[in-house]
Amino acid sequence: MIVWLMVILSGLLIITLTQFKNRWWRWTSSVIMVIALLASAAMIVANTTYHWGLTTKTTTTSHRIYSAGSSQSPAGMLITKELGTDSGRYVLMYKDTATAKKAQAHFVPNTANTVKAVKQRATYRQVAGKQATVTTTTKRWVWQSSTAKFWLKIGTTPNLLISRRSVVTVPKQTWLVVTATQAQQLAKLQKSMTATQQAAQATTLKVALKARLGHYIQIHPQATKAQQQAYLQQQTAILTVQQLQKQLN
Template sequence: MIIIFIILFALSTFFGFMYINKEVWRAFVGGLSLLLLTISVMLLTLHIKDNWGMEKRTSTETKIIYTAGPLDVGFGMLLKSEIGKATHNYALVYRTDEKDKEPVSHFQPDEKHLVETLKKTADYKRTEDSEAKLVIRTVKWQFKNSFMRLLFGIGNEEGKLVSEHARAYVPKDTWLVLTQEEAKKLQAAAPAMRAKFEAFLKANPIQAREVMELQKSNPEEFAKLQVSQIKEQLGFKE
């Protein structure tokens, strides 16, 4: 609508100064049209430059996420890959459904849409919670009211992305957060660790029974035991 106003005021300014003979009416029509034209151009400039007439609106979405590791172990796993150096911005690997056969990498840069990609970030945080989740905080431009939408709604600006930040919250005692290199190290060491654990159980039948009972009665505590042993044996740090 603002573009239509600018065109109309430009035409009326031209008409007022060029075709009205009476000096008073020429000054009134031409001057008023020029003033309105100037105001319209200034408002459009403010809108383009500073998103005048719009406001940032934030929405939050929470999703449960599932391990990127094997499904037959008691503990969870989140894989991370930092984008750049010391950016604290990560591509994260996890399952979005516990029935998924394979985990999927999320938040990788999209080279075909770099402008949008630069507005999106992701990281992780260890928590005391027992369940892993992903919280996505999205900020978008929205018109303040219907009048502003009618006035400036010409460029598909409604819902334009300002920023998007995703954070994975993972239980610190029952999940591992690993780089790809650490995950490969764990995979390579797993057979030896499993053999060592089985040998320990055979040599200590009473403790073996306690461990098996713990696995059945309290899977969370058993997962904590697994995670602590892996960190200790492979030197993984928080």
């Protein structure tokens, strides 16, 4: 609306300068029109430069994610690639659903739109917990009121992205965080293992699990079969992560 107002004011200014014969009325009206035009231009500058008439809207979404590794592995895996050196920005690989066959790369910057790309950042954290999640917080400029929208809207100026921050949170004990190079290294190591080595690894795991389950039952003699099974699954994931970490080292 403000653009149309400026057009109307410009027309009125021309009329006052050319049609008013009385000098006092002509100059008084012209000054008023010029002031109104300058005020309108100042409002447009304030809106486009300092976001006058806009306010920040923050939205947060969160959902569960799944391992980038094999669904047969008891341990979860997150594959990371840092963008630059010590930038704190990452491309992260994981599955969005439990039934997905392949992991997808997330938060890949759009090199065709660098302005938008620098406003987006993704990182990860390892915490105590049982499920891996991704939480995204998005901030945008939106109209402060319907009045501001009516007067200041020009094209699709509002709803501009301010920032988008995504944090992938994975359980520290049951998920392994690796780079793409380390993931390839693990795949090669697993593939090169002989049947004897695989059997020895499985036996070591079985013995450790039996000992931990026995200790758990001593502490929790009233534990149900379901609780024991849940404990075994957790410990299997923990020990698998430890085994994989040793292989990487």
